[in-house]
Amino acid sequence: MANPTGIGASVRRREDARFLTGRGTYTDDINRPGQTHAVFVRSPYAHARITGIDAAEAMRAPGVIAVLTGADMEADKVGSLPCGWQIHSKDGSPMKEPPHFPIARDRARYVGDAVAVVIAETREQAKDAAELVMVDYEELPAAVTSLKALEGGAPLVHDDVGGNLCFDWHLGDAAAVDAAFSQAAHVAKLDLVNQRLVPNAMEPRAALGEYDRATGEHTLTTTSQNPHVIRLLMGAFVLGIPEHKLRVVAPDVGGGFGSKIFHYGEEAVVTWAAKKVGRPVKWTAERSESFLTDAHGRDHVSHAELAMDKDGNFLALRVATIANMGAYLSTFAPSIPTYLYATLLAGQYKTPAIYAEVKAVFTNTVPVDAYRGAGRPEACYLIERLVEVAAAETGIDKAELRRRNFVPASAMPYQTPVALQYDTGDFAKNLDIALPLVDYDGFAARKAESARRGKLRGIGFATYIEACGIAPSNVAGALGARAGLYESAEVRFHPTGSVTVFTGSHSHGQGHETTFAQLVSERFGVPIENVEIVHGDTSKIPFGMGTYGSRSLAVGGSAIVKAMDKVERKAKKIAAHMLEAAEADIEVKDGRFVVAGTDKALTIGDIALQAYVPHNFPLDELEPGLDEQAFYDPKNFTYPNGCHVCEVEIDPDTGVVQVVNFAAVDDFGRVINPLIVEGQVHGGLVQGIGQALYENCVYDEDSGQLITGSYMDYCMPRADDVPSFTVRYHEDQPCTHNPLGVKGCGEAGTIGASAAVMNAVVHALSEYGVTHLDMPATPERVWQAIRRHTPAQAAE
Structure with a gap:
């Protein structure tokens, strides 16, 4: 039974x-006897030299206990926030890894960079006093976008990082790809942008530092996804505290989506300051502070080319990506556009040869790191948009082109040209289940009915595969990980x-x-x-x-x-x-x-x-x-995979896109709790739809000011923006190398959704001659795309 x-x-x-x-217990719910409150003084400039800090008036303000600066931390020999992943460039040289101090010492390198911290009896007193800290800045030119940061003569984010280039990395066989392209009957090409996103967890970051003088023990309570990693990094590399004297507690955490993996400077500051002032020190970010300081996600600019033979069989893939790192290297940042992105460029396809180049660039913006999917959504979006372009240019049905190029289930385990070996998967089965769920054969009739109402209609596919449970540790170490996994x-x-x-x-x-x-x-x-x-x-x-x-x-x-x-x-x-x-x-x-x-x-x-x-x-x-x-310690990655199909309707008079149908068919291996899996998929789909249609983190390209610094300017999807999802999964392809046979489900929705939505949008706009549109497909962007084309031009 x-x-x-x-x-x-x-x-x-x-x-x-x-x-x-x-009745949950979050970091901000925790208060200690004698607790003080910290508020950070943050740079209003994207790039500025700090020539002086005068805290005298702030120190006279009611309730103020201390005003501490980068100079105070330097005097106490506080170190730099470490990066947890080492990447080497094509020539074998290590990546550039400039120091990232918890409080800036000589220069602020993005708007929101901490330059001082005020500690007071109450949060309100600390906020008032922070306004009184006088910081003398010498504003410097800023390098804001990755493309401009690479231009000759661009301002240097770090003086010792020439050309703002962190690393120039590659993966794959360039010669084999060149040979395949020389034999191609057709080449599909695409330039695309995977825009920067703000994670926006429900609970803003918070940290509470304590020090016990009797035992010499430090305690940090923080909103973290991995407290042991925080203890390791902060204790060993930043504050020099033996691990047995440092306790890190992450109580209930209200969402993370990757943004709470990393070791942030505020955690080190409150831990250090608690001993400095002899009392507990608590900091809780306001939402505007989260926009300014939480690690952002995505931010790729890519060029991709797909070579095919006369029958539409994929011969080779060539990709060049520029990845924005922001002002400093966040904890896992270098791994995202490399081993979590380029290794997934095979997708579900048996493309024989693949070559990817990735340039990572420093800019005067918030550091960029893992965000739900972490590299995998970027890879899926690039591949699936490119496949859709190839289908349109060759006239091959988009479902048929994918089916023709899937890795067959009989070929498993399958070694890809970009390092990974898939253990199981039946990609054609995902597609077979999905097609009737969306009544693919009936799309033409629905499109005609939309046209009678003056609307455009499109349908888009995305087949994805992701690599989860990064492992084994010896392989991860060989790839640059500085910890076991x-x-x-x-x-x-x-x-x-x-x-x-x-x-x-x-x-x-x-x-x-x-x-x-x-x-x-x-x-x-x-x-x-x-x-x-x-x-x-x-x-x-x-x-x-x-x-x-x-x-x-x-x-x-x-x-x-x-x-x-x-x-x-x-x-x-x-x-x-x-x-x-x-x-x-x-x-x-x-x-x-x-x-x-x-x-x-x-x-x-x-x-x-x-x-x-x-x-x-x-x-x-x-x-x-x-x-x-x-x-x-796992023997291999796990490889969840699936097929997502989206149908949209567009009002050509307003440019408003409505998602009218969405089906997700996934292979998560063995499913432990179907209810939780369905909830995870729903949440992921909404985040993917959010990137496709609404979300966009924008900086002023000259000043480096964050233009989308609040929900007034940064649009998030709401419940009435999404349809009821049709979700299916099958369990006949369990993972072969873990005892549960599970593959993972937490990121899948986000990985496939954005590409499926954008493919549907472009399909709907194709009658106007639109072949590509960058995310997000906001009403303005869609309306402008329609106005730049007409059906008559498309017919010509």
Whole structure:
């Protein structure tokens, strides 16, 4: 009989009860006795030399305890924020890695760069005093866009980084690609921009630093997706605190989407300042501050070419991308446009030869790093827009062209030309399921009906594949990662049979407290309400690499399985002793330990009690207790994949795009909780649609001022902007190298959605001769595109 709370059950998220009733505990909810408040003084200039700071008037303001600057941190030998990934250029030289101090010392390099911090009794007092800090700036010319930053004579963001070039990297076989292009019957070409985005998690970043003079211990409570990584980076490289004297706690976190992976300067400042002033120091960002300082996402400018033979078979792909790094290298920034982007340029296609070049550029803007999908959405968007262009130019049906070039399921495992080896996948099946869901054959009739109402209609596809659970650690290290990418877990049974699971993964909205508990409930028959999931506290968890890249279940869940394996092995020994049977005869069935062929059985609760009250226990063989720990380092990435189809209707008089239908068919491997998976897909689709139609982070190209610095200027999708989604998945292609067979689902919607929407928009506009439109397809952009063309011009 199926376990109603086990694997495959749509269990409602247990954690939602506290979130929906206001009983969650977020960083800003935490207050300590004697707590002070920090407010940062931030540069109003994109690029300026700091010639002096006068804090005398601020220090006289009510409630002010201290005004601290980069010079104070330098005097205390506070280091630079480290970058966690090393990339080498084509010539083998290491990337340029200029220092990134928590508070700027000599120059501010983007609008919002911290130049001082005011600490006061209340937040309001700190805000008032921050206005009184007099900073003398010598404004300097700014390099704002990546293209202009590369131009000869452009202002240098860092004096020792010539041409603002961080690295010039490549992947693939250039000679093979050139040879294929020389034989091509048709070449499709495309220039496109993947615009900069602001992550906009519901909870702004916050940090609370504490110092215990009696023990010499520091505690940082922060909005982080990976507290152990923050402890490692901040302790070892920035503040010089031994790890056993530094505790990092990430309580409930209200969304992250990648923006809370990184070690930010504010975390180091409040930790350092707490010891400096002898009291806890708390900082919480305002929304406008988040726009100015949270790491942004995307920001690629690319040229792509696809070579085909006369039958539409892909021969080769050539890509050149310029990636904006912002003013400094954020924690994982160099890996995003390289190993998380270029390695996915094969997509679902059997393209024999691929060559990609990536130039990473420093600009006077907020640092750019991972944002939901992290490189994979950029790759999917480029490939799928290019395939759509190829279909239009060759006259081959867009679905047929994709099908013709899919890697067949029979070819798995499949080695791509860009390093990755896919273990499983049936890409044609995704398409086969999707076509009837959207009534593809009936599109012409729907288009005609829209035309009768004066509307344009288009349909677009996106087939995606992503690489999740970056691993194994030795491969990641060879590619430049400066940390291992394994995960840890501890499964602790208590004497009464309840369970605590300690995991190095961290939940910021994914439902781990439910899904991870389902794994234990399935394995041992423990009621799900008796399983506690503990995460986010370095003083409780052995070690962990956190949550990002859809790694939690594939890597963190697999670590839990390995720990449960150890528990089961010990429990079988105890059960065999208690039941007077051979250990080989003990089976686990429906959560009970049964002597094969008999009705003699024990529950895990019976065994746990005996483990802790060992009156009838094989003490000569085993130690008391039932508590096991495991680490899991994956053998390969996992490869979720799918087919997304979007249908839009456009009002040519206003340029307004309405998404009228969207179907997503995904292969996530084995699905643990269908309800949570569906929610993750829905959220991802909305974010992808947001990039396609609404969101755009814009800087003034001369001054470097952030023009879209609030929700008044930065448009986000709302509930009435999206349709009801049709979501399907299949489980007949499980991952072959982790014990759960899972692949990951958290980013999939975002990866496929933007390309599907834009392909539908361009298809709708094709009767006006429009062949490409950069995101976002705002009403103004669409209206302008229509006005630049006419149906008559298209007919000519």
